Amino acid sequence: EYGWHYGFGLAGIGMLAGLLFFWSGIRNNVFGDRGKAPSEAVLAKPLIGVPQRIMVPILAFLFVPVIALLLSSYKPISPEGGFFDDQNIVNIIFKLIGITVLGYLGYIIFKATPDERKKLIMAVLITLFMTVFWGFHELSGSVITLFADRNVNLEWIDAAQSNAINPVFIILLSIPISLLFTWMSKRNLNPRTPYKFGLGLAFAGISFYILALSGGSADENGMVPFSYLMIMYFFLSVGELFMSPVGLSKITDLSPKRIVAFMMGVWFLSSAFAFQIVGFIGKQLAIESDNPDVKGFETLEVYTGGFELIAQYALAAAIIVLVTAPLMKRLMGNVH
Template identity: 30%
Template sequence: MASSSTAPAPSQPPAFTDMLGHPRPLWMLFMTEFWERFAFYGMRWALTLYIVAQFFGGDPSGESYASRTYGAFLALVYATAIFGGYVADRIIGYQRSILLGAVISAVGYFMIMLPNQQIFLAGLAVIIVGNGLFKPNISTQVGQLYATGDARRDRGFTIFYMGINAGALVSPLLTGWLASVITDTPMQQNYKIVFLTTGIGMLVSMVWFWFGRSQLKGLGQPPAGRNGGKDLLMVLGGSLLAVPVVYLLMAKAGADVLAWILGLLFIALAVMLLVEALREGAVQRDKVIAMLTLFAFNILFWCFFEQAGSSFNFLAEKIVDREMFGGWIFPVGWFQSVNPTAIVVLAPIVAIAWGVLAKRNVEPSIPRKFGLGLIFNAVAFLLLMYALTHLVTAEQIPFWPLVVVYVLQTVGELCLSPIGLSMVTKLAPVRYVGLAMGGWFLSTAIGNNLSGIFAGHVSGESGMTVASALEGFTFSFWLLAGAGVFLFLIAPLINKFMHGVK
């Protein structure tokens, strides 16, 4: 691969041919991410249910452990992005990071098919390391397709976000069907088919990027002066050494210790970004301060949004009436397709809405979009509070409130998550965009870890009940609503620190 000495800076991308109004490589990255997310979300819906079924014999006392393991897994998936971003920025470039991450992740997906608990946890650790190399760098490549000030950037990230969610939509439907149809065995055995399918999806992602990377015209090559082959072997060796460290953090240290470690990592990253920003002057310093402030609100959003794979899963399994026409039972895993379905439907509408509002000079600022994300998330929990208070019959609530909850959270997600990805590429110091993107995912990691801890409290020692769910979700509503209103109030100050970035 060519040295990045011939590759243009992110602010000066090559003259790409447009396709549907955006640089053509966007669609290649879209499909690469589609298959990677197919793998991840195909596995994610089954994770807590599999742990309880396989390692606790279906006993509800395993719900708390499963939720905390799930939260720690998601946290480390996103936390390792900080290292993956740095590796791409400074050592092997974005393209090689994506390819290496895809290979490592695929190995992990095949490992978790084995029913041994320690091998299962080790497989999760391998997925974590691979995802850390893959996830921040493909997002950064999307940002590099657009010149500084290109008004299409936010809309490009929204389209890319549709690729993420198209994979997340198809995967639970397919893998849920495979688990229940292909074999007539207990579910803990059928989940092996789920994990096999997701491993294949990860391999497809790798092959798609391998053949499509020529469209990038040199974007994402290794930094100038690096020894490509030697550096790649060094990063591979470091990744192998990282697996047992990640395993110990997830399986032995646990979610509480991990919360402190992630907090310290976040502080260290903030200091690094601020030091670099100070070298570039007061304007860049202010931009980094604004970015880090929004990172903090991102933590809160994901803490409660990511109940989907933990407390919402157990809510669906135990408290939601899933009986449909003719006695057919709606699969728990299929609830995980509501969010991506809503994103695929609503993302174009939201993108068009931002464009229309921009033409009229009334588009909400980035902080206020974040505030809307928090408020929609809060309203979702308000609906659950209503259902658990007024709609309970025989210790169950109707099917529809949980579906609507996922849709409301989706609207909030569209106001926050793709805008956050775009925001990082606009506000981060140019030399550390990958590291800053890793910081974005680190803030998501902290929220995910807290989500597992919170879900564990909702389930308690004996499993989720109507009363425990109502208490936990009431707390969620008030905290999210308060944070959303507060962010709206301080938005003008944050905008001032962003120095005209829209």
């Protein structure tokens, strides 16, 4: 209605308010020693001749314009073809970072003690499964939004606003689901992390099957009821709550203290790599047409067929996780 700058500006204000609130907790010692450096000596250790306490934030700020410049020049290196076909400097740097991180991670696992090695392998596995989930989940910002625009009777919102359905469900469901896990823990019924991940992927598969089935309720214009989109986001949000916060906490529990920060970086990097999956699926479901307003039955079959295939992959991943869950439980050791 007013422009994207107002939306992003409002998000920035919210982030700043959260940062100030968190900072006040640090100043009032609400968190105790949690998150602090192991010792003052670590902070004073020089990095390029400057104490890390000073150099780290300086480097962080200096990289902001560098990254902005890279993103502003997001163009294929060689559109005509060849090794760099459809590649750009951002993608190449991104892949090099991924290879470097994987190599270093392999080195850490090799040098770890047997118990640490098992837990680190488990941390890598849940990161991999989370990447698969995000790869399907983040289609909400591309393919699912286009589907909503072209094939859903949105009634009281537009396609872009349909992206708010998932966060609304997250806000509404996060406390009930956390209370459910707490209630189950008190009765020794709370499933271990692998089972929650398997269920989360299963919920993702169900959500996409719902969209695949929506084609059977299309009207004469190839438009499906809005309720299909709502129910789909409900199941996808439940799957997210079964996986994302659980996996985030398990990364810290499974990682040796000396590399917790590094493993947290690997965890968040996985969500970035998930967009490689998003990009691939988006290309497969792209509508080839000179008319940007094409919709109805011309696009319905493409989307519902693609959603059915995604559902099958998600459910297959869920089955793999659930079948191998006993083995993964052993890898976790005493971590619940």
